[in-house]
Amino acid sequence: MEKTTSLVKKLKNKAxxxxxxxxxxxxxxxxxxxxxxxxxxxxxxxxxxxxxxLLHEFGHALKNHSGYKSDVGLVKIERDAWEEARIIGKELGISISDDLIESSLDTYRDWLHSRSLCPTCDATGIQSAELKYACASCGATWRVNEARTCGLKRYKY
Ligand SMILES: [Zn+2]
Ligand SMILES: [Zn+2]
Incomplete structure (x- = not known):
């Protein structure tokens, strides 16, 4: 816990x-x-x-991530934030385990996959609008909830 407090101080200085x-x-x-x-x-x-x-969130901050237009876009900014986190971590002597990054990204991939499945025929659908998917094989369309994130607040367009 003290380690986190000292990292907060370091990140404030860096910011x-x-x-x-x-x-x-x-x-x-x-x-x-x-x-x-x-x-x-x-x-x-x-x-x-x-x-x-914490380094991951700082990665979002450094990249000034403001939102995403599609589910795939969300996974991409998650990956970008981890890449930044790794670089800053290296500078500050904190190593981030690959397992932690992969399991965090996996939850996004699983989530992405499950919401893209057609509720009628189980084929993988295509995101047709921000919260809408369409199935190319049976023609069904369905809505999805607002994307979950690590906490990234969506920018209001
Ligand atoms: Zn379908
Ligand atoms: Zn994130």
Missing amino acids: ASYEHLAHLTLIQGEMFGWDHTACAITYNKSIPGAESY
Whole structure:
């Protein structure tokens, strides 16, 4: 837990050298998340792997991730944030395990797969709009819930 607190301090210092993160705030909360509009990272230091997840959110912040237009886009920004997290982690002497990254990305892949399955015939559908899928084999269409994220707040278009 102390390790997380010291990482928070280091990240605050690091943020100061980036113009778009000059006002970054890090707030303790229940979940990990990056809020683009508030320029704020939420973290929970009692979650196992907290340092890794904190670096991941900082990755979103560095990349200034603001939202995604499709489910596939969401998985891509998740991967990008982990890549950034690894680079910053290396600088700060914190290594992030491949297993943690892969299992985190797997939950997105599983989620993506399950919502793309046609409820009528089980074929894989195609996302036709932000929250809508269509099946090419039977013609069914279905709506899906707002995408879940690690906590990334969606930018309001
Ligand atoms: Zn179908
Ligand atoms: Zn994320």
